[in-house]
Amino acid sequence: MFTKVKPWLYLLPALIIYLTVIxxxxxxxxxxxxxxxxxxxxxxxxVGLDNYVYLFTxxxxxPTALSNNLQWMLGSLVLMMGLGLALALMLNxxxxxxxxxxxxFYFPYVLSGIVVAMVWTWMYxxxxxxxxxxxxxxGLESWTQAWLAEPKFALYAVFLAAxxxxxxxxxxxxxxxxxxxxxxPYEAAFIDGASKFQSFYYITxxxxxxTFVIVxxxxxxxxxxxxxxxxxxxxxxxAESTQVLSSLMYYQTFRYAxxxxxxxxxxxxxxIVMIVLIPYVYYTTKRSHV
Amino acid sequence: xxxxISSTRKVVHYAVLIILAILFLLPLVFIFFTAVKSNADLASxxxxxxxxxxxxxxFVKAWDQGKMSMYMKNTLFICLVxxxxxxxxxxxxxxxxxxxxxxxSIPMFSFFLIGMMIPMQATLVPLNMxxxxxxxxxxxxxxxxxxxxxxxxxGIMILRGFFRTIxxxxxxxxxxxxxxxxxxxxxxxxxxxxxxxxxxxxxxxMATWNEFLLAQIFISDQSxxxxxxxxxxxxxDWSTDYTLMSAAVLISVLxxxxxxxxxxxxxxxxxxxxxxx
Numbered sequence: 001m002f003t004k005v006k007p008w009l010y011l012l013p014a015l016i017i018y019l020t021v022i023x024x025x026x027x028x029x030x031x032x033x034x035x036x037x038x039x040x041x042x043x044x045x046x047v048g049l050d051n052y053v054y055l056f057t058x059x060x061x062x063p064t065a066l067s068n069n070l071q072w073m074l075g076s077l078v079l080m081m082g083l084g085l086a087l088a089l090m091l092n093x094x095x096x097x098x099x100x101x102x103x104x105f106y107f108p109y110v111l112s113g114i115v116v117a118m119v120w121t122w123m124y125x126x127x128x129x130x131x132x133x134x135x136x137x138x139g140l141e142s143w144t145q146a147w148l149a150e151p152k153f154a155l156y157a158v159f160l161a162a163x164x165x166x167x168x169x170x171x172x173x174x175x176x177x178x179x180x181x182x183x184x185p186y187e188a189a190f191i192d193g194a195s196k197f198q199s200f201y202y203i204t205x206x207x208x209x210x211t212f213v214i215v216x217x218x219x220x221x222x223x224x225x226x227x228x229x230x231x232x233x234x235x236x237x238x239a240e241s242t243q244v245l246s247s248l249m250y251y252q253t254f255r256y257a258x259x260x261x262x263x264x265x266x267x268x269x270x271x272i273v274m275i276v277l278i279p280y281v282y283y284t285t286k287r288s289h290v
Numbered sequence: 291x292x293x294x295i296s297s298t299r300k301v302v303h304y305a306v307l308i309i310l311a312i313l314f315l316l317p318l319v320f321i322f323f324t325a326v327k328s329n330a331d332l333a334s335x336x337x338x339x340x341x342x343x344x345x346x347x348x349f350v351k352a353w354d355q356g357k358m359s360m361y362m363k364n365t366l367f368i369c370l371v372x373x374x375x376x377x378x379x380x381x382x383x384x385x386x387x388x389x390x391x392x393x394x395s396i397p398m399f400s401f402f403l404i405g406m407m408i409p410m411q412a413t414l415v416p417l418n419m420x421x422x423x424x425x426x427x428x429x430x431x432x433x434x435x436x437x438x439x440x441x442x443x444x445g446i447m448i449l450r451g452f453f454r455t456i457x458x459x460x461x462x463x464x465x466x467x468x469x470x471x472x473x474x475x476x477x478x479x480x481x482x483x484x485x486x487x488x489x490x491x492x493x494x495x496m497a498t499w500n501e502f503l504l505a506q507i508f509i510s511d512q513s514x515x516x517x518x519x520x521x522x523x524x525x526x527d528w529s530t531d532y533t534l535m536s537a538a539v540l541i542s543v544l545x546x547x548x549x550x551x552x553x554x555x556x557x558x559x560x561x562x563x564x565x566x567x
Contacts, residue, residue: 003391006471010386011398013379014442021439022405025416032415039415090307103554104311110550112500114518115539118525119317122324122532130320133336164317225409228502232522246503249411254507259415266412277407281400 026270033263040257051264062265065243068155069272072244073223075159076166081219083163084170089204091171092178102175106168113165113228120161121233124148148234151241158233158242162226170215177211178204217280224273245269325349325536332533345533352524352537360513361520362541365499368430368516372437373494377487379438380445385475387446388453389461399450405443414507421508428511436504441494448493452486453479489556492549499546517542 008015033051035044055062087105091098108116123130126146135143147157181204189199227246230236236243236251243251245265253262320337325348327341335342352358383402387395417436418427426432456479464474480487502518509515515523521542524535 007386007390007392007394010382010390010475014383014402014446017379017435017439018402018405018442020420021417021436022408022413022442025413025420026408028416029412029414087310090303093303095303099554101307101311103551104314107547107550108314108317110496110546111543112502112518114500114502114521115543118521118535118539119321122536123317123320125532128332128337128532130316130337133338137336137338164314221406227411228518232502246409246411250503253415263412263415266409266414269409270407270412273407273409281403281407 029263030267030270032259033267035260037259038257039253039259044260047260051260052268055261055264055268059261061240061243061248064240065245065248065265066268068242068244069224069226071155072159072162072226073220075163076219076223077216080163080166081170081215083167084215085174087167087171088174088178089200091175102171105171108165109168111165114232116161116165117229117232120157120164121148124157149238151238154234154238155242158230161233162229165229166222170219173211173215173218174208177208181207213280213283217276220276221273224269224276321536321539324532325540327533329531329533348533348537349541352534352541356524356534356538357520358538358541361515361517362545364514365516366545368433368437369495369498371430371434372441372498373491375434376438376441376445376494377449377490380442380490381449381480381483381487382475383442384446384449384453385479387450389474389479390471399446402443402446405440406447410440410503414503418507428509428514430514433504433508433514436508437498437501440504441497445490445494448490449483449486452483456482485556488553492553492556495549496546 032044034046034048036047036051037044087101091101095101124147126132126144126149129147131147132144135141145153148154185203185207186199189203194202225246226244227250230242230244230247231250234242236247245268249262249265249269252258252265323339323341324332324337326344326346327348328343328345331342386392387399392398421427421432421436424432426435460478460482461474464478469477499517501516505516505519509519521535521538524530524538
């Protein structure tokens with residue numbers, strides 16, 4: 001009898017905290033998303049799915065935020081993953097100073113989003129910032145911009161900072177993936193006269209499949225959850241042009257006290273992340289059984 | 291992997307890498323330049339100009355007047371409690387999931403993994419209500435509880451992955467020697483898992499040091515502010531002292547950089563380990 005209870009005892013502290021901090025609160029916010037509530041009033045008005053309907057049909061900022069997240073995701077999948085893979089391929093060779101290069105490309109990843117935001121906001125500063133000063137130096141004054149105050153550029157400017165910060169993660173994952181590929185297939189391909197591109201396409205890419213699965217999943221989820229850097233660089237501005245779901249959720253909930261709307265936004269976020277993660281969790285747990 | 295690299299290709303290869311590396315380092319170089327300039331120097335000369343004179347006192351000012359010393363102390367305190375406690379709790383759970391006879395081991399593991407799907411945003415309002423209800427709002431125990439919670443899914447995933455690789459024969463040997471389950475956990479599994487635990491310590495330290503959203507919502511007392519909150523306070527509404535701000539940024543980065551440089555190996559192995567699961 002005791003042996004049956006025993007595993008639960010070991011599991012108990014983690015389980016209690018996990019249920020208290022993550023499970024019940026997230027379900028409760030799903031419940032709250034069906035109400036209209038300002039967070040303090042004693043009565044909440046049940047509105048069913050109205051908050052969700054409002055977000056998708058009437059709200060003016062929500063579509064921008066959702067589209068910004070999707071653009072961010074696309075940008076991350078193409079640029080961040082692409083650059084990560086390219087750098088990993090370059091560093092995979094038995095290259096002198098490889099550890100140094102890897103260290104340099106990875107280090108921004110250990111910084112907080114807030115630090116990255118502060119460094120880059122300063123670089124984008126319209127009067128004294130690095131970008132405009134360099135443009136002036138090379139005679140391109142007409143290109144100078146208030147980068148973060150221009151709705152056309154602001155999101156891309158923030159994304160560039162995030163790219164600098166984030167490229168290290170796919171890089172390290174790809175390096176790990178590449179180093180697990182043995183030499184033999186390349187030697188065989190070389191003897192058979194395969195071109196470099198052919199060995200890459202027919203050997204490297206298929207053997208990196210598992211790495212791609214994890215990189216794509218983490219990149220997509222990272223893109224949906226992006227918050228710190230946007231909040232600290234633009235606060236969703238100018239004119240709400242850089243709002244993302246997380247920052248919109250923050251403003252709706254904690255600034256405008258629209259608890260129902262904020263909760264609905266957070267659950268749209270949960271649903272999108274689930275769409276990405278369910279196949280991934282299924283894939284990894286299935287693999288770990290065997 | 292490469293069989294032959296011609297020397298011109300090698301030169302191009304290095305050139306590309308070096309240019310990219312310089313581009314990656316530029317932001318830090320300019321933050322450093324800004325941090326050691328006087329305000330007058332900063333205003334009169336372009337940002338990329340070398341500082342006329344090195345003003346180390348900016349760091350002292352950021353540390354004292356800018357209250358960086360307090361922010362660092364607060365954050366370090368949270369790290370020192372949260373990281374070891376979290377790893378202990380996660381290790382106990384991972385032990386049950388891998389080393390004990392447990393029918394629910396796979397469903398429970400999947401259940402913990404679901405936590406990685408939940409963005410923090412979806413928990414903030416109810417957590418706020420909960421902390422109010424149990425009178426832990428704005429207290430360290432409340433903050434520890436919440437920080438611990440969000441570390442659990444990742445911690446269990448990493449530790450479970452590592453525990454599984456420890457040979458089962460050791461368990462049998464321990465059983466023959468009359469070792470209890472707790473003894474097995476403390477004397478065999480934990481010591482053998484030091485590489486995974488080291489990785490987790492570093493990741494967890496970094497995540498806790500850099501945490502922003504939870505701090506923003508759950509820490510309102512100015513004297514409890516963590517680094518990320520404190521750094522934002524360096525930005526004024528209308529004007530910012532950029533030299534001071536840059537000095538503060540560099541101070542805040544230093545501990546993470548030291549940890550990173552000392553344990554770079556673990557960062558890489560840890561991430562790679564999470565791929566293999």
